[in-house]
Amino acid sequence: MSVVESRSVLGIGFSRAAASTPDCDSVHGVVGGDTCSAIAQEFSLSTEDFNAINPNLDCDNLFVGQWLCVAGTSNN
Secondary structure (H helix, E strand, O other), rough: OHHHHHHHOOOOOOOOOOOOOOOEEEEEEOOOOOOOHHHHOOOOOOHHHHHHHOOOOOHHHHOOOOOEEEEEEOOO
């Protein structure tokens, strides 16, 4: 979405950049006791890389069955 298009959607004077979406090649289903740091370590990911491929993830509120990206690329 371009800035012009976003203004027409959001109203005059309001715009925002299109959100980037990471490309995920492999996922992990959260099981009881999982934490973001443990999952990142299990899949040899730095905290920065794990967060980049899982944008907007709330690590304090993981739930069983939630799918997390464990291999992929960020578009940042």
